[in-house]
Amino acid sequence: MHRITVIGGGLAGLTAAITAAEAGVKVTVHEAHDTLGGRARTADGPYRTNEGPHALYSGGPHWTWLKQRDLIGPLAPIPPLEAARLRLRHRGVLRRTPPLAMLKLLRRSSQQAPVDVDFLTWATEQAGEEGARAAAFYSAVALFHHDPGSLSAAFVQERLRRATKLPPEAHYPRGGWASVIDRMAARAWNLGVRMETLARVDTLPRNGPVVVATSLASARRLLKDDSLTWTGGRTALVDLAVRTRRGDAFAVADLDAPGWIERFTAQDRTLAPAGEQLVQGQFPIAPHESKADGVARAERLLDLAFEGWRERVTWRREAVAQGRTGAVDLPGTSWRDRPAVDRGDGVYLAGDQVAAPGVLSEVSFNSALEAVALALRSRERPDFRIREDLDIKQA
Structure with missing residues (x-):
């Protein structure tokens, strides 16, 4: 044997x-x-x-x-009303839809991005700079990198398509x-x-x-x-439990900078006690930035999407993930x-x-x-x- x-x-x-x-x-x-x-x-x-x-x-x-192998187990589906509460910050304001220029990069008929060019350069040629930057920052949800536009265009495009696919590919095992x-x-x-x-x-x-x-x-x-x-990302992680309030966003994607916040109890109530919501966010930070820089960006986004969250906090945790979020590929790799x-x-x-x-x-x-x-x-x-x-x- x-x-x-x-x-x-x-x-x-x-x-x-x-x-x-x-x-x-x-x-x-x-x-x-x-x-x-x-x-x-x-x-x-x-x-x-x-x-x-x-x-x-x-x-x-x-x-x-x-x-x-029956290893996935029960899934926690996202209720349609909650899914409708996805918000996007663009030009400092929360919106329900992305800029039209960004949508050009999400079409199935769009060109296959090259490996040896950075995403921002390639995407700007396809959709203009505004759409390219918004798409790059949105892709950070699956990249955990502070500058997605500097990475290989082919690498970013694959993750952008997977993260924005309809119906969504992302599923949540009940219980974490x-x-x-x-x-x-x-x-x-x-x-x-x-x-x-x-x-x-x-x-x-x-x-x-x-x-x-x-x-x-x-x-x-x-x-x-x-x-x-190999090159990886560095990300500030912010976990919060807040008392429940009607109208809180389900998830918020920052299109002005890389960052993502999600209310995980929107689909799985077992993750927090009754009457509380579990909110987790990740905000990629550059090598010269500190955890406090990432946390400050998280708090600014929370101010927009979760009214009165500071007074509702019942538990909080912060951390930095260094090289624990997978590989990222630079142009030419x-x-x-x-x-x-x-x-x-x-x-x-x-x-x-x-x-x-x-x-x-x-x-x-x-x-x-x-x-x-x-x-x-x-x-x-x-x-x-x-x-x-x-x-x-x-x-």
């Missing part, structure tokens, strides 16, 4: 463990924390917050994979991401996966292939490989240029900043499947193949 060791018990690690176990492999997962989930953890207590706004996109292969993680952990356990928590790994085991499913920074330290770097999954000597990398396609958590999922496929192939298991129905692109 083949053996695979997985380091990291987040989404990528659990995906790798389940995939390997389904192929008949003995798997051990080492997780440094006392709980599984990585960045997909949901806080315990009365306020069920995720680490930044989270949604599960139905357009990617991981949705199919999870659904086939922890509900999905719990189901994945239970499936792994039933498949015989051995899961060790509070088990930090400082030296690579040598009893078989190893899938390193950690952050890129942690993988760099563990593998002692300084080449494991794509996902193929990121650190390779196969690191040689039976070591494979999985996570959201490695060479695999997809949006946000889809990169973790795709890289985990690729890592297991390569690991088993290296052990002369020609019968193992990635499921064709997932249409996974090979690196």
Whole structure:
């Protein structure tokens, strides 16, 4: 029986463990924390917050994979009346619709953006500067980067299309991401996966292939490989619980600067006590900016969309996410240029900043499947193949 060791018990690690176990492999997962989930953890207590706004996109292969295994669970649908309360800040005023110039970039018939040009330059040629900037800032909901217009046009366009698609691709597991993680952990356990928590790994085991499913920074330290770097975002996170008030916005996208606020209890009342609303926001900040700069922008947007929110606050938390929001691709680069999954000597990398396609958590999922496929192939298991129905692109 083949053996695979997985380091990291987040989404990528659990995906790798389940995939390997389904192929008949003995798997051990080492997780440094006392709980599984990585960045997909949901806080315990009365306020069920995720680490930044989270949604599960139905357009990617991981949705199919999870659904086939009944791992998604109940979803929290957005009531139509709440969905109608999406607001957009443009020129300092809240609006219900985006500028017409921005809509030109959302048409399915619009040109495929190039990889080697920045988004702002390309989009300005297509729709003018006003529409280009509004579209760039809106795309920050799926980028977590302070200057989306400076990134590869192809990279931004894909995320803009996914974030604005109708009907929406974004779905919300009831109870937060922890509900999905719990189901994945239970499936792994039933498949015989051995899961060790509070088990930090400082030296690579040598009893078989190893899938390193950690952050890129942690993988760099563990593998002692300084080449494991890639550009990421830096984001101020603001979580609030406020007493309920009729008329609060469901979500607010800032088209004057990158930023997003969402009232998550609009679709899932289990995330906060009765009579309170859970509001989460993310505001990308530049390298020279501080957390306070991002929080100040969040408060200005809250002033517009949540009347009297300061007097209604019952709980508040602030943080900065540094390199924890996935990879971003600069002009001239794509996902193929990121650190390779196969690191040689039976070591494979999985996570959201490695060479695999997809949006946000889809990169973790795709890289985990690729890592297991390569690991088993290296052990002369020609019968193992990635499921064709997932249409996974090979690196």
